[in-house]
Structures are given as structure tokens and as C-alpha cells.
Amino acid sequence: MQAGIVYAVLAYASWGLFPLYMHALADVASTEILIHRMLWSMLFLGIVLSVRRQWSWLGQVWHQPRLLLGFCASATILAFNWLTFIWAINNGHVVDSSLGYFINPLVNVLLGCLLLKERLRAMQWGAIALAALGVAWLTWQAGQPPWIGLALALTFASYGLLRKTAQLGAIEGLALETLLLLPFALAYFVWLVSQDASRFVSGPTSTQLLLMCAGPITSIPLIWFAAGARRLPFSLLGLLQYIGPSLQLGLGIWVFHEAFEPAKLAGYAVIWLALALYSAESLWTARLARRTAQPA
Numbered sequence: 001m002q003a004g005i006v007y008a009v010l011a012y013a014s015w016g017l018f019p020l021y022m023h024a025l026a027d028v029a030s031t032e033i034l035i036h037r038m039l040w041s042m043l044f045l046g047i048v049l050s051v052r053r054q055w056s057w058l059g060q061v062w063h064q065p066r067l068l069l070g071f072c073a074s075a076t077i078l079a080f081n082w083l084t085f086i087w088a089i090n091n092g093h094v095v096d097s098s099l100g101y102f103i104n105p106l107v108n109v110l111l112g113c114l115l116l117k118e119r120l121r122a123m124q125w126g127a128i129a130l131a132a133l134g135v136a137w138l139t140w141q142a143g144q145p146p147w148i149g150l151a152l153a154l155t156f157a158s159y160g161l162l163r164k165t166a167q168l169g170a171i172e173g174l175a176l177e178t179l180l181l182l183p184f185a186l187a188y189f190v191w192l193v194s195q196d197a198s199r200f201v202s203g204p205t206s207t208q209l210l211l212m213c214a215g216p217i218t219s220i221p222l223i224w225f226a227a228g229a230r231r232l233p234f235s236l237l238g239l240l241q242y243i244g245p246s247l248q249l250g251l252g253i254w255v256f257h258e259a260f261e262p263a264k265l266a267g268y269a270v271i272w273l274a275l276a277l278y279s280a281e282s283l284w285t286a287r288l289a290r291r292t293a294q295p296a
Contacts, residue, residue: 004227004228004232005228005232007225008228008237008240009240010221010228011221011225012225012241012243012244013243013244013247014220014221015101015221016243016244016245016247017247018089018217018248019089019094019252020251020255021217022086022090024210025090025207025210027199028200028203028211030090031083032192032200033086033090033211034079034082034086034185035184035185036189036211036212037086037214038079038178039185039215040211040212040214040216040218041174041218042178042215044216044218045171045174045175045178045219046175048171048219048223049172049175054171054172057168058176061168067167070165071176071180072180074159074162074163075177075178077155077162078155079181080151081152081159084151085097088152092258093258094248094249094258095248095253097148097152098246098248098252099146099152100152100153101153101156102268102271102275103149103271104153104156106127107153107157108161109124109127109128109278110128111158112161115161121285123278123281124278124281126274127275127277127278127281129274130270130271131270131274133270134267134270134271135149135150135267137267138264141263141264141267169226170222170223170226171222171223171226174222199211242275
């Protein structure tokens with residue numbers, strides 16, 4: 001349990017502090033950062049899988065069209081999620097991006113109800129209704145929906161839904177997704193170089209090193225998360241996931257000095273109340289389930 005908490009905290013804290021890394025690459029286009037995230041992640045994951053001798057799954061995948069199609073879909077959604085997040089951070093929307101990961105658990109529950117026909121309990125419906133009220137308030141105050149937060153929440157929830165039914169482990173699944181995206185990343189990188197538009201080629205050594213670090217920075221937190229998820233009950237893992245968006249929100253307000261006026265705070269407060277309701281209900285339900293499972 002203690003090791004699982006350490007792994008999960010490391011993973012969520014890494015994701016929460018990711019805007020600091022992105023701001024160090026503020027002079028690099030979002031699309032170029034995205035392709036380097038793919039390129040160097042593939043290299044890093046290839047080394048990890050080679051050291052662990054875990055390549056046997058790759059030969060089996062090509063004979064399973066349905067599984068391959070599912071990973072094509074998850075890879076596309078993951079790329080869109082990454083691009084949205086990178087663009088948001090590099091264009092001064094760290095606070096807005098944090099919203100997506102605050103409401104993501106509730107979007108997961110809603111998608112489970114709509115697509116997997118899972119039955120929701122009354123307090124879960126209440127939490128979703130409260131979160132919808134908070135989003136409606138933010139929409140009314142800003143004059144438009146919080147598109148960045150909604151896009152991040154929907155893509156990450158959809159990605160999680162696809163991976164929930166996948167038959168590959170976390171590392172193998174990410175490696176396959178990255179491998180499927182690799183031809184597009186390589187083609188775009190070659191085009192950037194041919195147009196003399198690549199910051200990796202023309203930029204300083206510090207920029208080159210930072211882009212190369214995208215591989216381990218992307219992959220290591222996922223490995224930590226997988227290790228934590230195997231050791232922790234789902235309810236505790238669900239509570240720890242709020243570390244990431246909380247750190248992002250703090251960075252946006254106090255480090256990058258983004259606007260967080262009282263009207264926006266009110267909308268976030270309603271969403272936080274929804275998350276508190278959802279978390280309390282999940283913990284209560286898990287405790288009742290454990291008591292019921294115990295022998296008399």
C-alpha cells in the first residue's frame with residue numbers, strides 16, 4: 001500500500017508539474033513538441049521493452065485487427081489530447097487546462113453510463129448535475145463554453161474508456177500507440193527540416209535536450225501510475241488523481257499569474273463541491289462493499 005501511494009503520488013505530481021517543462025519550450029510550436037513527444041517516447045519505450053524482453057506481444061497484435069483498430073482510435077485521441085494540452089499551456093491557459101482534469105472523473109462516470117450501460121447511483125447523478133451547473137456558470141461568465149477543459153476531459157475520458165477494454169499492459173499499449181503515430185511524426189519532422197522550420201535543428205542545445213527529454217518525461221509517470229494502480233484500491237487512486245490538476249491550477253495562478261477572478265472561482269468551487277460529493281460517495285460505497293465481503 002505504501003509503495004503504491006508513493007508511485008501514484010509521483011505520477012500525478014509529475015503530470016501536475018508538466019506545465020513547467022512546457023513553458024521552458026515556449027518558443028517551440030505545439031505541433032513540433034507533439035511530434036518530439038512521440039519520437040523520443042518511442043525510443044525510450046523501445047529501450048525499456050528491450051531491457052525487459054517484452055516484445056513478444058508485438059507479433060501477435062498484427063493478427064488481431066479489432067485490437068489494432070482500437071489502438072488506432074486510442075492513439076488518435078491521445079495525440080489530440082496531447083496537442084490540446086501543449087497548446088493550452090504554451091498559450092497561457094494552464095488554469096483552463098486544469099479544469100479538464102478536475103472534471104475528468106465525472107466524465108468517466110457519465111461515459112460509463114452512456115456507453116457501457118453502467119447504472120449510476122443517486123449521489124453520482126447529483127455530482128454530475130453539480131459539475132454541469134459549474135460548467136454552465138463558467139460558460140455564462142465567459143460568454144462561451146470552457147472548450148479547453150471540456151476537450152481535455154472528453155478526450156482523456158474517451159482514451160481511458162478505450163484502454164479499459166484493451167488487452168495490453170500500460171507500457172505495451174503506449175508503445176503500440178506511439179508506434180502507430182510514429183510514421184506521421186517522422187514525416188512531419190522531415191517536412192519541418194526541409195522547410196528550415198525545425199527548432200530542434202536550428203535551436204540552441206538547451207532546446208534540443210529539452211525536446212529529447214520528452215520521451216522519459218512522458219513515459220516514466222505512466223510506468224509509475226501503472227505500478228501504483230496495481231497496488232492501490234481504485235477509490236484511493238481516484239482521490240490521489242486530484243493532485244495533478246491542483247498543482248496545475250496553483251502553477252497557473254501563482255507562477256504564471258493567469259487571471260482567476262472571483263466569477264471563475266465560483267464556477268470552480270461548484271465543480272470542487274461536485275468532486276467532493278463524488279469522492280465521499282465512492283469511499284462510502286467501497287467501505288460498505290468491504291464490510292459486506294467480510295465473513296460474519
